[in-house]
Amino acid sequence: MSVQTRGRLIEAAKRVFSEKGYHNAQIAHIIDEAGVARGTFYLYFKSKEEILxxxxxxxxxxxxxxxxxxxxxxxxxxxxxxxxxxxxxxxxxxxxxxxxxxxxxxxxxxxxxxxxxxxxxxxxxxxxxxxxxxxxxxxxxxxxxxxxxxxxxxxxxxxxxxxxxxxxxxxxxxxxxxxxxxxxxxxxxxxxxxxxxxx
Amino acid sequence: MSVQTRGRLIEAAKRVFSEKGYHNAQIAHIIDEAGVARGTFYLYFKSKEEILxxxxxxxxxxxxxxxxxxxxxxxxxxxxxxxxxxxxxxxxxxxxxxxxxxxxxxxxxxxxxxxxxxxxxxxxxxxxxxxxxxxxxxxxxxxxxxxxxxxxxxxxxxxxxxxxxxxxxxxxxxxxxxxxxxxxxxxxxxxxxxxxxxx
Amino acid sequence: MSVQTRGRLIEAAKRVFSEKGYHNAQIAHIIDEAGVARGTFYLYFKSKEEILxxxxxxxxxxxxxxxxxxxxxxxxxxxxxxxxxxxxxxxxxxxxxxxxxxxxxxxxxxxxxxxxxxxxxxxxxxxxxxxxxxxxxxxxxxxxxxxxxxxxxxxxxxxxxxxxxxxxxxxxxxxxxxxxxxxxxxxxxxxxxxxxxxx
Amino acid sequence: MSVQTRGRLIEAAKRVFSEKGYHNAQIAHIIDEAGVARGTFYLYFKSKEEILxxxxxxxxxxxxxxxxxxxxxxxxxxxxxxxxxxxxxxxxxxxxxxxxxxxxxxxxxxxxxxxxxxxxxxxxxxxxxxxxxxxxxxxxxxxxxxxxxxxxxxxxxxxxxxxxxxxxxxxxxxxxxxxxxxxxxxxxxxxxxxxxxxx
DNA sequence: CATGAATGAGACTTCATTCAT
DNA sequence: TATGAATGAAGTCTCATTCAT
Incomplete structure (x- = not known):
């Protein structure tokens, strides 16, 4: 559980949710923005709902x-x-x-x-x-x-x-x-x- | 193009969008509420976005x-x-x-x-x-x-x-x-x- | 069974099938081209396949x-x-x-x-x-x-x-x-x- | 992006398009033939048209x-x-x-x-x-x-x-x-x- | 810890056909 | 005989989530 990775995901989510709104935001956008792999997201958050x-x-x-x-x-x-x-x-x-x-x-x-x-x-x-x-x-x-x-x-x-x-x-x-x-x-x-x- | 049917769809959409919000609303909900068939919806509106x-x-x-x-x-x-x-x-x-x-x-x-x-x-x-x-x-x-x-x-x-x-x-x-x-x-x-x- | 109407449908179908090909052709195109109502088509032909x-x-x-x-x-x-x-x-x-x-x-x-x-x-x-x-x-x-x-x-x-x-x-x-x-x-x-x- | 999976899809598409023709071919046929899930197809090809x-x-x-x-x-x-x-x-x-x-x-x-x-x-x-x-x-x-x-x-x-x-x-x-x-x-x-x- | 290929439920949309008028 | 509104099966595509490596 790297605090760093978690932080990058949180920051990415902020930007993405802010720009696109929750429903138009996709996990793909968040992980792209954070620069991590798809699976990594689910290591830190149970779901899209959870991170919001x-x-x-x-x-x-x-x-x-x-x-x-x-x-x-x-x-x-x-x-x-x-x-x-x-x-x-x-x-x-x-x-x-x-x-x-x-x-x-x-x-x-x-x-x-x-x-x-x-x-x-x-x-x-x-x-x-x-x-x-x-x-x-x-x-x-x-x-x-x-x-x-x-x-x-x-x-x-x-x-x-x-x-x-x-x-x-x-x-x-x-x-x-x-x-x-x-x-x-x-x-x-x-x-x-x-x-x-x-x- | 029955004005009646159109009206029923509009009224149904109001209720559904209002209750669930646009993104959680489904065409299925609207047509159920309006009591018309799936295809009928698209006779009157090009898409979900359109009716909103x-x-x-x-x-x-x-x-x-x-x-x-x-x-x-x-x-x-x-x-x-x-x-x-x-x-x-x-x-x-x-x-x-x-x-x-x-x-x-x-x-x-x-x-x-x-x-x-x-x-x-x-x-x-x-x-x-x-x-x-x-x-x-x-x-x-x-x-x-x-x-x-x-x-x-x-x-x-x-x-x-x-x-x-x-x-x-x-x-x-x-x-x-x-x-x-x-x-x-x-x-x-x-x-x-x-x-x-x-x- | 108006021979005229039938003829118009046949002529319309020729043009439409020729231009769009069978699969891209729609009954809607044919009846528009023929200037008859949707139901009329089925008075003369059992199906799209049939007219072809x-x-x-x-x-x-x-x-x-x-x-x-x-x-x-x-x-x-x-x-x-x-x-x-x-x-x-x-x-x-x-x-x-x-x-x-x-x-x-x-x-x-x-x-x-x-x-x-x-x-x-x-x-x-x-x-x-x-x-x-x-x-x-x-x-x-x-x-x-x-x-x-x-x-x-x-x-x-x-x-x-x-x-x-x-x-x-x-x-x-x-x-x-x-x-x-x-x-x-x-x-x-x-x-x-x-x-x-x-x- | 596994080259293998892509290959299976391509081979499957060949068989399916060949047998049924493009229009009668369905994505379902291709993925069944390839033995992959629906979503997998769209990982490799944007659409049916694209793979053809x-x-x-x-x-x-x-x-x-x-x-x-x-x-x-x-x-x-x-x-x-x-x-x-x-x-x-x-x-x-x-x-x-x-x-x-x-x-x-x-x-x-x-x-x-x-x-x-x-x-x-x-x-x-x-x-x-x-x-x-x-x-x-x-x-x-x-x-x-x-x-x-x-x-x-x-x-x-x-x-x-x-x-x-x-x-x-x-x-x-x-x-x-x-x-x-x-x-x-x-x-x-x-x-x-x-x-x-x-x- | 991290990866990314694979999954599949479920959403949207189309269009040939039916049927009451 | 003609109409055109209504139907709904069937198809395409998306995307959150899983899992083997």
């Missing part, structure tokens, strides 16, 4: 590490921005993985890990919203709906970033949060704004 | 009909809400189609019509944003990013509605627009709000 | 009519030339049919009538040769071999004529017989020759 | 090797007889191949290599004829017609040989050339004859 799931498991693990629990004693908005920024950074570091994850493939069983992760994220957002409502700083709303909306915005935006040359991750993260918090409307008066200001 | 594309073409056509151009002399926000509402209504009327369209499938060639439609929608949103900025009612922002964000929110929310029993389409549409305009933040003061108020 | 066989039967019948028995009291060579000429004329009148017949299709069962006809022709040639040998005007030879050779030459030459613009059928017939009788060698001396001379 | 073309390419190559250029310093007729003999020998060694090649199949695209080869042969014969005419030993004639005639005779005769038990290849070759040169007519006087005599 492994990939997804790794992504979710990494993503979870990048999401830190909010410390209420510090500026919470800033922490949220930083969480979003770290996720964007990961997506840009691992563009192939990001593409795989964000291409919602019509295969619930296959992408279960990812779907579950996204459900958790929605839960997290909902929780924060309810907290904000309780604290009187977030307006009453359908938290489930809004939660999904914010997730959707996040996903679509990150997907579009994968094709940009240069990305100012902090600025983008701030823009996303600003959208979620204040929307696009211009404040009527000239009062202060900016997502983390004053909190 | 036909389906998507029809969706896009229908969607475009439901999106009305904004009349600046009337309350624009209200019109946007109605556009969104009509789209939601369509998604709920044609849940299978909606599922097919919203499952971002990793097959650019196949889903080209849909992707192009979404690009148009982003363009539309961007245009509105820029108009709002010029009119001084929308804040300066990265319109491309925000445009995609709003589209993403819309898509994710509608997808989640497909599993709800009862949906108040107007309320949801309003909630979505409210999110895009004012975000989730509670206005500091007690002033009036609500998306269409005062216009 | 019918075609071939008609050809053989026509060909047999054009071959006259040699009258020994007249110039026999001249009569042979005329037989060959009539066959060439038929091939040129019915180029499509000729093409079908001369394309030895690898389907013994299908082209049985034709093969049998050709066998008869070989028999006829063999018979003439043996007669000639008995009369002392034809040299001793493997009549079966020579018979087939002459048939082969005939077939190949006629096939090539189908693409020529203008054909002098009598000249060609004479050339063929001359080849069979005297070969291409130039007579050593300067004596008279020409196939029918002196008999 | 490969077969034909090999035949033409072999045939061309058996045809030697005539050396004018030696007895030319004898050399022609030997060329013909070598071709007959090949046909008898590879009866299946011969049958495939000689069954004029109604599929120009498929049998292009063969048709081109035959065209070359006609060209060769025509060239020889014109040479003979210039040298004054061949009579004036329509060389194109005669060329095709000789080819046709050759083809038909060889085809008939495939069913004979014992074949004296030299005798047959001589008979064919004799037919082409002197025809079947018995020389009027008692002079010398025999194709290569006197050179």
């Amino acid at each position: 799931k492994e990939l997804l498991r790794e992504v979710v693990e990494e993503l979870k590490e990048r999401i830190r629990v909010i410390d209420i004693n510090e500026d919470p908005v800033h922490q949220v921005v930083e969480n979003v920024e770290r996720i964007i950074e990961f997506a840009l570091e691992e563009k192939e993985l990001a593409r795989i994850v964000l291409q919602r493939n019509s295969d619930p069983e296959l992408f279960k890990v990812i779907d579950e992760f996204f459900e958790e994220v929605v839960g997290l957002i909902e929780h924060s919203l309810r907290l904000g409502i309780d604290m009187g700083i977030v307006r009453e709303c359908d938290t489930s709906l809004i939660g999904r909306g914010i997730l959707g915005a996040l996903k679509e935006i990150i997907l579009s970033l994968l094709d940009r040359e240069e990305v100012d991750t902090y600025a983008v993260a701030k823009e996303i949060i600003e959208l979620g918090m204040r929307g696009v409307w211009k404040p009527a008066g000239g009062e202060s704004h900016g997502v983390s200001s004053g909190v | 594309k036909e389906l998507l073409r029809e969706v896009v056509e229908e969607l475009k009909e439901r999106i009305r151009v904004i009349d600046i002399n009337e309350d624009p926000v209200h019109q946007v809400v109605e556009n969104v509402e009509r789209i939601i209504e369509f998604a709920l009327e044609e849940k299978e189609l909606a599922r097919i369209v919203l499952q971002r499938n990793s097959d650019p060639e196949l889903f080209k019509v849909i992707d192009e439609f979404f690009e148009e929608v982003v363009g539309l949103i961007e245009h509105s944003l820029r108009l709002g900025i010029d009119m001084g009612i929308v804040r300066e922002c990265d319109t491309s990013l925000i445009g995609r964000g709003i589209l993403g929110a819309l898509k994710e929310i509608i997808l989640s509605l497909l599993d709800r029993e009862e949906v108040d389409t107007y309320a949801v549409a309003k909630e979505i627009i409210e999110l895009g305009m004012r975000g989730v933040w509670k206005p500091a003061g007690g002033e009036s709000h609500g998306v269409s108020s005062g216009v | 066989k019918e075609l071939l039967r008609e050809v053989v019948e026509e060909l047999k009519e054009r071959i006259r028995v040699i009258d020994i009291n007249e110039d026999p060579v001249h009569q042979v030339v005329e037989n060959v000429e009539r066959i060439i004329e038929f091939a040129l009148e019915e180029k499509e049919l000729a093409r079908i017949v001369l394309q030895r299709n690898s389907d013994p069962e299908l082209f049985k009538v034709i093969d049998e006809f050709f066998e008869e022709v070989v028999g006829l040639i063999e018979h003439s040769l043996r007669l000639g040998i008995d009369m002392g005007i034809v040299r001793e030879c493997d009549t079966s071999l020579i018979g087939r050779g002459i048939l082969g030459a005939l077939k190949e030459i006629i096939l090539s004529l189908l693409d020529r613009e203008e054909v002098d059928t009598y000249a060609v017939a004479k050339e063929i017989i001359e080849l069979g009788m005297r070969g291409v060698w130039k007579p050593a001396g300067g004596e008279s020759h020409g196939v029918s001379s002196g008999v | 073309k490969e077969l034909l390419r090999e035949v033409v190559e072999e045939l061309k090797e058996r045809i030697r250029v005539i050396d004018i310093n030696e007895d030319p007729v004898h050399q022609v007889v030997e060329n013909v003999e070598r071709i007959i020998e090949f046909a008898l060694e590879e009866k299946e191949l011969a049958r495939i090649v000689l069954q004029r199949n109604s599929d120009p695209e498929l049998f292009k290599v063969i048709d081109e080869f035959f065209e070359e042969v006609v060209g060769l014969i025509e060239h020889s004829l014109r040479l003979g005419i210039d040298m004054g030993i061949v009579r004036e004639c329509d060389t194109s017609l005669i060329g095709r005639g000789i080819l046709g005779a050759l083809k038909e005769i060889i085809l008939s040989l495939l069913d004979r038990e014992e074949v004296d290849t030299y005798a047959v070759a001589k008979e064919i050339i004799e037919l082409g040169m002197r025809g079947v007519w018995k020389p009027a006087g008692g002079e010398s004859h025999g194709v290569s005599s006197g050179v």
